[in-house]
Amino acid sequence: MKDLVGIKEISRQEIEEILNTARAFKEVLTRDIKKVPTLRGKTAINLFFEPSTRTRTSFELAEKRLSLDVLNFSVSTSSVVKGETLYDTLKTIESYNVDYIVIRHSASGAAKFVADNTPACVINAGDGTNEHPTQALLDAFSIVEVKGKLDGLKIAIVGDIIHSRVARSNLYLLSKFDTEITFVGPPTLLPSDVPSNVSISYDLKKGIKDADVVMLLRIQLERQKGAFIPSLKEYFHVWGLKGDAFSYLKKDAIVMHPGPMNRGVEISSEIADSPRSIILRQVTNGIATRMAVIYLLTRREV
Ligand code: CP
Secondary structure: OOOEOOOOOOOHHHHHHHHHHHHHHHHHOOOOOOOOOOOOOOEEEEEEOOOOOHHHHHHHHHHHHOOOEEEEEEHHHOHHHHOOOHHHHHHHHHOOOOOEEEEEEOOOOHHHHHHHOOOOEEEEEEEOOOEOHHHHHHHHHHHHHHHOOOOOOEEEEEOOOOOOHHHHHHHHHHHOOOOEEEEEOOHHHOOOOOOOOEEEEOOHHHHHOOOOEEEEOOOOHHHOOOOOOOOHHHHHHHHOEOHHHHHOOOOOOEEEOOOOOOEOOOEOHHHHOOOOEOHHHHHHHHHHHHHHHHHHOOOOOO
């Protein structure tokens, strides 16, 4: 593959190869010297048109651990604010003969547009409401670390599914394995075109009580055009995962959140900071997973 634009386009076998490679890189990250010379002499640029903490920092660390030269492109101090287009920004960057472009953009399809217009390897770090493939891969890696497998698991995805690229990438990934997926949330935040392999629950307790994995999602106010929920306070009251869930969740169920999480909206501190939560493990695994993706891509020769 030259690019990783979405999980939709890749096979179960390719996903397993990425997870196995990430496992090897995770071992590298436990060493005193957490760096390999694998991609020395090559260059990566991180092109973030939207804010990010986890994805941006873990891509940068992954690139540095692989000995890449790294450029971080800051939109707010670039000529984008003077009206330069995505295409012209891309062509400018390409003139430096970069090998990898990591892009986050508010427009669905932006990563594919960039991938189609450059010989460099392009990795989608989140495009609008479309996909966030490396998040789904690090989520899968984290689940396998804790549960030992994906096949046979019941996974509940809870919250603002309609606006979530994380939910879409996880749906595509988990559907390539033998998983039982349930979307849980208020009707206004669930998509109308739910695939036939996915169950729906409008009741938090019923939707998650049998789950092995509970994936919470951020309420994406910045993408909501209209009133999807009465208020954040009411959302927390009805849909937020709170301490009472300990009484009905399966004893070995794990709780995930891609971040940034809103405490007191999607999740209480009691749950977020409990041993059930693997939220910080997800963050840690972002580095090895992204190292694996970068390592496995191959630039098109021109
Ligand atoms: N999960 C995720 O994409 O977080 P950031 O927006 O902080 O990168």
